[in-house]
Amino acid sequence: MALTAEQIRAGMDALAAAEPAFARGLARVGYPDPRVRERGYATLLRTIVGQQVSVHSANAVWRKLEALVGDPRDPAAIRDASDETLRAAGLSRQKTGYARSLADEVLSGRLALDALPEDDEEAIAQLVRVKGIGRWSAEVYLLFAEGRPDIWPAGDLAVQIEVGRLLGHDTRPSEKQIRALAEAWRPHRGALAIFTWHHYGAGPDAAPV
Template identity: 85%
Template sequence: MGLNAEQLREALDALATREPAFARGLARVGYPAPRIRERGYATLLRTILGQQVSVHAANAVWRKLTEMVGDLSNPRVIAAATDEVLRAAGCSRQKASYARSLADAVLSGRLDLDALPDDDEEAIKQLTAVKGIGRWSAEVYLLFAEGRPDIWPAGDLAVQIEVGRLLGHEARPSEKQVRALAEAWRPHRGALAIFTWHHYGAGPDAAPV
């Protein structure tokens, strides 16, 4: 499971002692709520189905698929579903292909979600070997579903925007710059990523808490 409220608070307090800009950000918007997802296949399938669509649309597809094929926590359900059924539930041809790829990887044992490598980069490598799972999706899974404390999705636009905003940069830093800056924030980068999303959601005019 993901980082809980106590873990987030401890990590962010530690970062605030290193970087005054983070202390000011915490004073302005407060601590973020935990972002916790179930560990396993169903969460990754939801991630694939939610790519490039709204949360509302993704939830609608999930409900329709569940009605049409049954328990989506079982990869055999997707493996057995026809293309016609997947399309009728709202899956594009591409997403249907990605969903099948994930189901096949889990059923074949090529991807064991109960035994991903302890090394974060090795775990990301295994996840991104599945068609349809990019680095961002892999990082978010490891952060939200496994609670890995030092995951740093530097390619995320909101993370880049808020790192720049918090540190007072005139322009949004690049992924490369954000990745380099974050070396100083190990081993708490996962909590900081969650805080940047929280800070982004609060907007530029957030009042102090």
């Protein structure tokens, strides 16, 4: 279950009360809408399919998978398909390996997506065991599909840019810098991440003047 609009609003209100720069950002662009993804295997497979391609291309590959392997939401469908079939659907050799890794982790029970550890770092550690799922993908999954309120995808370029803009930095902060800064923003970092994407979408005009 993703963070609700009410949870995002409450988190941002708490942050705005503590940091005037966030209050000014809220006044400029308003509260963001929730970002919702389905919990489970299909969302992670779509993450792999969508890496380094456009949304249009990723959707086309997904449709081909449905036509060639049956329901790609079933990990057994990926396990049982040949490499040739997966390549015909549009998966590269590398993504074919990633998709098989995900299916194997789920089918073997090593990755139980309905019972990930409550500790965020432990959950991330389990997800990144899957080939093709890095820390950013794991964090976004936990934020959008599980609604974990304190996830902070500090490696995201838009998050880095908007934190810098909001706080008036001359240059984009590094991942290390905004991880350190964000310690003061616990336990509402998930709401702030969603807000930074919202602020980024508003364009440079939303930046402080």
